[in-house]
Amino acid sequence: MPPNPAPPRVLTIAGSDSGGGAGIQADLKTMLALGVHGMSAITSVTAQNSLGVQGVWDLPPEAVRAQIRAVADDIGVDAVKTGMLSSAPIVGVVARELAGLGAPCVVDPVGVSKHGDPLLAADAVDVLRTELLPRATVVTPNLDEVRLLTGIEVTDETDLHRAAAALLALGPAWVLVKGGHLPGDAVDLLTDGSTDILLRAERLPREHTHGTGCTLASAIAAHLARGDDVPTAVRAAKTYVTGALAAGFPLGAGIGPVDHGHLTRAGTV
Structure with a gap:
């Protein structure tokens, strides 16, 4: 039998949420739910749970660049979503790499977490304005x-x-x-x-909203990759x-996540 055709390909460039509700983890769950192949370039690692962010460690900009190029040069990219970019050097690297991809890009300009923890350095805001936003679809x-x-x-x-x-x-x-x-x-x-x-x-009067912004931006990117305007x-x-x-749903002692798998549990996919 011939191999199945590959689904549309979406690259998320964002931070990792160890609690699984937001960031890279939310992005990849969303992409899977919406029928596209999710790929990732991790910008930062966070120690995070339902109560907040306990620590943030940025990857070197060269590591972020290498992840993007590894994916783009071999697999290809039909759409991009950016999330937590953390530092001015990382924002700059991402903006320059996006210029060569030629794919629609959804920019979620993450500044703080759901709990109010800062996720974007002050000196990165101007780079975001001047270098990344002009690349955004x-x-x-x-x-x-x-x-x-x-x-x-x-x-x-x-x-x-x-x-x-x-x-x-x-x-x-x-x-x-x-x-x-x-x-x-x-x-x-x-x-x-x-x-x-x-x-x-x-x-909706809901308490458990962790990951809403990441999920929305990733869902937009998934639909753009599928050819929607x-x-x-x-x-x-x-x-x-x-x-x-x-x-x-509730998870831990604080703010729980949105349910990325609700379509499957509802029997609609």
């Missing part, structure tokens, strides 16, 4: 990351448009401003500057994340 900041990147404080739904305009000025093709921390319905704004799409969903990919990713969030 989609950038997916939450409201804290909007403030970090633009200085804009989003307090209501009308501020989403102002924040998105400021982010688009930094060079990404599309911006998805995640308004999940606003009161009322969960409202996100997706825009490329000419098309505005408001994604509104009923707020950006609006279609974002809508499909939102549907997946909403299901994962609804199925989140």
